[in-house]
Amino acid sequence: MPQTAPSQTNQRIDGKRLWDSLMSFAEIGATPKGGVRRLTLTDVDKRGRDRFKAECEALGLTVRVDEIGNMFARRPGRDPNRAPVLFGSHLDSQPSGGKFDGALGVLAGLEVMRSLNDLGITTEAPLELINWTDEEGSRFGHSLMGSGVWTGVYALDKVYGLTDLEGTTVATALDEIGYRGSERATPFAADAYFELHIEQGPFLEREDKQIGIVTGAQAQVWYDLVVTGQDSHAGTTPPSTRKDALVCAARIIDLVDRIMRARGEDGRGTVGQLQVFPNSRNVVPGEVRFSAEFRHPSADEVTRMDEAFQPEARRLAEACGVQLGLSVLFRIPAQPFDPSCVDLVRQGAQKLGYATREIVSGAGHDAVYVARHVPTAMIFTPCKDGLSHNEAESIKPEEAEAGCQVLFEAVVARANRSL
Numbered sequence: 001m002p003q004t005a006p007s008q009t010n011q012r013i014d015g016k017r018l019w020d021s022l023m024s025f026a027e028i029g030a031t032p033k034g035g036v037r038r039l040t041l042t043d044v045d046k047r048g049r050d051r052f053k054a055e056c057e058a059l060g061l062t063v064r065v066d067e068i069g070n071m072f073a074r075r076p077g078r079d080p081n082r083a084p085v086l087f088g089s090h091l092d093s094q095p096s097g098g099k100f101d102g103a104l105g106v107l108a109g110l111e112v113m114r115s116l117n118d119l120g121i122t123t124e125a126p127l128e129l130i131n132w133t134d135e136e137g138s139r140f141g142h143s144l145m146g147s148g149v150w151t152g153v154y155a156l157d158k159v160y161g162l163t164d165l166e167g168t169t170v171a172t173a174l175d176e177i178g179y180r181g182s183e184r185a186t187p188f189a190a191d192a193y194f195e196l197h198i199e200q201g202p203f204l205e206r207e208d209k210q211i212g213i214v215t216g217a218q219a220q221v222w223y224d225l226v227v228t229g230q231d232s233h234a235g236t237t238p239p240s241t242r243k244d245a246l247v248c249a250a251r252i253i254d255l256v257d258r259i260m261r262a263r264g265e266d267g268r269g270t271v272g273q274l275q276v277f278p279n280s281r282n283v284v285p286g287e288v289r290f291s292a293e294f295r296h297p298s299a300d301e302v303t304r305m306d307e308a309f310q311p312e313a314r315r316l317a318e319a320c321g322v323q324l325g326l327s328v329l330f331r332i333p334a335q336p337f338d339p340s341c342v343d344l345v346r347q348g349a350q351k352l353g354y355a356t357r358e359i360v361s362g363a364g365h366d367a368v369y370v371a372r373h374v375p376t377a378m379i380f381t382p383c384k385d386g387l388s389h390n391e392a393e394s395i396k397p398e399e400a401e402a403g404c405q406v407l408f409e410a411v412v413a414r415a416n417r418s419l
């Protein structure tokens with residue numbers, strides 16, 4: 001008697017509907033070059049949030065907002081006493097961001113909810129789809145804000161007081177768009193958290209894999225640096241008396257790159273922000289403020305990068321005859337994800353026959369903070385040329401569908417597991 005392979009599923013999400021929803025959502029804050037500009041807690045973000053809320057409510061979900069603006073859309077389970085299975089991502093974007101960074105995880109979550117409704121499935125545990133506030137950090141300078149407050153990494157009062165370039169505080173911005181909710185931003189009992197996200201790196205595409213099984217996130221160390229030299233006339237100051245802060249900064253930037261390259265393909269080292277004072281073409285720069293950071297899958301290796309960096313940066317400053325202020329902004333340890341949740345992602349992808357690869361996340365994600373309190377896993381889908389934080393960010397409809405289908409499998413399996 002022929003047997004139906006137990007691995008087959010007819011519980012499919014609707015890939016076309018997901019794609020249409022991604023394209024339609026990308027019109028909110030659309031830029032001429034095909035990207036989006038949906039800065040956190042702006043009117044554009046509010047439009048995105050309002051749309052998300054309306055779509056959730058149309059599906060019968062109950063939406064709550066917490067005091068940092070994180071949004072939770074709940075679908076009841078058969079057993080109201082079970083802790084919910086959480087999934088989601090973020091709807092804010094970089095100033096010139098792409099259509100998929102963050103939005104894919106939230107809108108795929110919405111598609112999971114829609115599909116469950118269509119299929120008439122009630123999971124044992126309740127489900128909650130989350131839109132985290134300000135993942136990107138580009139307006140208030142603090143990435144992973146919503147998940148950071150929720151998990152207690154950042155103090156709410158401090159975050160409320162952060163300002164954007166116009167001097168608007170987070171608290172005011174939340175009030176202005178009507179998204180300072182009443183629920184406390186603190187971890188409630190949750191059974192698991194899953195986040196689908198584009199890889200934002202080249203490996204899945206390069207190796208022709210549809211699904212990245214994310215096993216954890218790499219360790220990071222971030223610095224703020226201030227080089228203080230002396231402003232002086234570009235035409236009259238000879239080399240012997242120059243205290244050129246920018247020349248010193250340039251040597252330190254090169255040092256960051258060299259320390260990274262000494263780690264082969266696994267190391268990361270970046271200076272992405274630089275402010276030159278007085279920033280005048282005929283003045284030797286007297287002060288430079290800049291950022292630096294290192295990342296690596298191994299926490300020990302980040303420690304070694306840090307140990308190589310700090311003394312050598314100080315030595316370079318001394319050789320330039322300038323002062324160096326170097327402070328560690330924060331260190332993030334490597335964050336392994338929960339093996340049982342990672343396994344559900346693996347099983348989901350295998351069941352569907354997708355080509356997979358295990359991968360360590362190179363980027364920070366809300367999931368990395370959530371993982372400190374809730375068993376967590378992530379799913380990556382390829383993106384074209386590994387490009388992200390860019391208006392040209394691009395994925396294929398079938399890649400979005402594959403990621404969403406694996407999200408569906410993992411969420412439903414977790415929510416129906418026997419306790």
Ligand SMILES: [Zn+2]
Pocket residue numbers: 090101102135197
């Ligand atoms: Zn993102």
